[in-house]
Amino acid sequence: DLLHPLLRLTLTLCPVSAQDLQQTTISITKPEGKNVQINCHVSSPDFINTLIHWYQKKGNEAPKRVAYISSTFFLENRNDEGKFSVAKDLSKSVSQLTLSDIVKALFTVSSYYHKVFGSGTKLVVSGKLCVVCxxxxxxxxxxxxxxxxxxxxxxxxxxxxxxxxxxxxxxxxxxxxxxxxxxxxxxxxxxxxxxxxxxxxxxxxxxxxxxxxxxxxxxxxxxxxxxxxxxxxxxxxxxxxxx
The missing domain is CATH 2.60.40.10 (Immunoglobulins)
Structure with missing residues (x-):
């Protein structure tokens, strides 16, 4: 079976409420080998300087940071180069996570201080494209x-x-x-x-x-x-x- 990794976007900023984090897409289905972009809207008066960390969690393992961004994007592990990238759309106050060679995953957003999590976006890797529901x-x-x-x-x-x-x-x-x-x-x-x-x-x-x-x-x-x-x-x- 494919793994179910959990990625959490952690914001190191002043305490925020749940309304400050918005993930409207609950799942994205893509076949293997495709790239995918997941957006999270962050309401912050100083979004440009907000330090954002992305963590990956697989099963019962402890979360592992894979990337972070303030004004510049950094990878935690150089071996992940080309797999993860993080950007900011300053005009929309949106953080964007882009993945290549995708694996099945759930992506959620949280505030570091209050640990307020968004509803999450699950990434489903399948040979079958999502049918009309x-x-x-x-x-x-x-x-x-x-x-x-x-x-x-x-x-x-x-x-x-x-x-x-x-x-x-x-x-x-x-x-x-x-x-x-x-x-x-x-x-x-x-x-x-x-x-x-x-x-x-x-x-x-x-x-x-x-x-x-x-x-x-x-x-x-x-x-x-x-x-x-x-x-x-x-x-x-x-x-x-x-x-």
């Missing part, structure tokens, strides 16, 4: 609904995506909803291919039964939103199996 069509139940006396449960089903890295959230018209949300683990197709599926549950009180909620997902560079009103198709058998 789709919600199942209405006949296969995109959102299922089950009403009880004092609550309503919605199930958002996302099928046939690759790789398995996906971010699923529920929102109302104003903000993200986190109470009474359960996200299941992605499961692989029973046929043994590389396609994955995932389900997420949202339970709301009966008084909110007419309120509109949205199931949103982010996968690679794709995003989609599905409403609980007007788009669900009830299939009692499938719903009971998911529960």
């Amino acid at each position: 789709v919600f199942s069509p209405p006949a296969n139940s995109e959102i299922l609904q089950k009403k009880l006396e004092n609550q309503t449960t919605y199930v958002c089903l996302i099928e046939k995506f690759y790789p398995e890295v996906i971010r699923v959230t529920w929102t109302d018209d104003e903000k993200e909803v986190t109470d009474n949300v359960v996200k299941g683990d992605a499961w692989q197709s029973a046929k043994g291919d590389d396609d994955y599926s995932i389900a997420s549950w949202l339970t709301v009180p009966a008084e909110n039964k007419d309120k509109k909620y949205y199931c949103k997902y982010e996968h690679e560079e794709q995003q989609a939103s599905l409403s609980t009103q007007g788009m669900f198709h009830l299939l009692k058998m499938d719903f009971d199996l998911l529960l």
Whole structure:
């Protein structure tokens, strides 16, 4: 199996909050031999002088620094020349990590002092290019609904995506909803291919039964939103199996 190295971008600057580190891409899929660039936006009043360290972690091993940059880029190990490079886009306050001869990895961002980590970007090396991730069509139940006396449960089903890295959230018209949300683990197709599926549950009180909620997902560079009103198709058998 391929290794799952973890790279952390560590910022040696004044304490920051989680909002100061932004990684919007949760995964990148590339075949072997390709180059890849991962961006992280850093909100800092002195970004040009911020010293940024990149660390690599493989399995249970301790993190190992591979590169760092302030105004100039440095490699920790000369043997890594041509494998890693780090740059800064001063106009966008973005740190850019470029890798050659890529390996499967997860890249996250953190503040050194407060150890605040971003959501991370997983690099998947595969001979298979990422397929278009789709919600199942209405006949296969995109959102299922089950009403009880004092609550309503919605199930958002996302099928046939690759790789398995996906971010699923529920929102109302104003903000993200986190109470009474359960996200299941992605499961692989029973046929043994590389396609994955995932389900997420949202339970709301009966008084909110007419309120509109949205199931949103982010996968690679794709995003989609599905409403609980007007788009669900009830299939009692499938719903009971998911529960």
